[in-house]
Amino acid sequence: MSKIVSFSLVALMALSLASCGDDKKTGTPAPTQTPTAPSSSTPTAPADPTTTPSTGGQPVERTKAQLTKALLVLADLPSGLSVVPDDPSDASAKPFSSKDAKCKTLVKYLNADVAPGSTVSVSRSFSAGQEGPDIDYGLDAMGDAKKVLALQTAYKAAVNSCKKVTLKVSGQGTSSMVVEEISAPKFGEHPFAFRLTGISGPQEGGEATAAITGVNDVILSVFIYAGAPGELDGATKLAVDKAKKVLGGPKTGT
Numbered sequence: 593m594s595k596i597v598s599f600s601l602v603a604l605m606a607l608s609l610a611s612c613g614d615d616k617k618t619g620t621p622a623p624t625q626t627p628t629a630p631s632s633s634t635p636t637a638p639a640d641p642t643t644t645p646s647t648g649g650q651p652v653e654r655t656k657a658q659l660t661k662a663l664l665v666l667a668d669l670p671s672g673l674s675v676v677p678d679d680p681s682d683a684s685a686k687p688f689s690s691k692d693a694k695c696k697t698l699v700k701y702l703n704a705d706v707a708p709g710s711t712v713s714v715s716r717s718f719s720a721g722q723e724g725p726d727i728d729y730g731l732d733a734m735g736d737a738k739k740v741l742a743l744q745t746a747y748k749a750a751v752n753s754c755k756k757v758t759l760k761v762s763g764q765g766t767s768s769m770v771v772e773e774i775s776a777p778k779f780g781e782h783p784f785a786f787r788l789t790g791i792s793g794p795q796e797g798g799e800a801t802a803a804i805t806g807v808n809d810v811i812l813s814v815f816i817y818a819g820a821p822g823e824l825d826g827a828t829k830l831a832v833d834k835a836k837k838v839l840g841g842p843k844t845g846t
Contacts, residue, residue, distance in 0.1 A: 662837075702757065737781070740806040767791075769790055777829065
């Protein structure tokens with residue numbers, strides 16, 4: 593399977609297209625847990641995260657090794673999952689498009705290899721095999737918490753401005769995907785979540801969910817394809833807990 597980057601869903605969907613077909617999902621689920629921490633409302637922030645002022649003082653400098661250590665590894669997850677090898681060829685793919693001008697920003701984010709404005713980006717992908725789920729975790733260092741919030745706000749606005757996007761997967765065809773914001777896992781800082789649902793083409797009936805949240809100066813993203821209800825919550829909690837343990841901050845859900 594191709595590398596699944598933190599701000600792109602295409603490889604996740606391509607894997608499911610190639611392996612799942614119309615089979616009913618029966619694979620090993622991602623961890624599930626009912627969130628217990630309250631979610632704070634997302635305040636207004638500038639639409640362009642790259643121009644957000646610093647929180648004061650010097651920006652936080654993260655290394656790739658530090659972010660990689662903060663990612664979940666196979667031992668952190670339930671049995672039945674395996675690590676998906678990276679494929680650098682995915683970096684040039686821009687599979688999402690839309691004729692609607694209101695979808696321009698969302699298409700940009702969905703096609704991006706890394707979070708706009710990030711200084712360091714890492715991701716790791718897992719799959720439960722033919723039946724799914726397929727899960728990707730990503731961390732993007734932004735330098736300070738204000739830039740994290742600005743990007744979250746811009747991404748959330750982009751999701752709510754766009755009703756539908758087109759996904760083209762090489763060798764598989766083109767699908768129309770409905771976009772909608774959904775209830776977000778209550779972990780991390782200012783979390784939000786959205787869903788893409790296929791309504792035509794080879795992805796018809798397919799569903800991908802995504803959660804975007806903050807851990808101090810780092811954007812944390814979780815993407816799941818062919819997941820069951822509750823899996824996004826459990827997967828996000830695991831990711832946030834480990835990121836906070838490594839990068840600093842109190843453990844969630846306590």
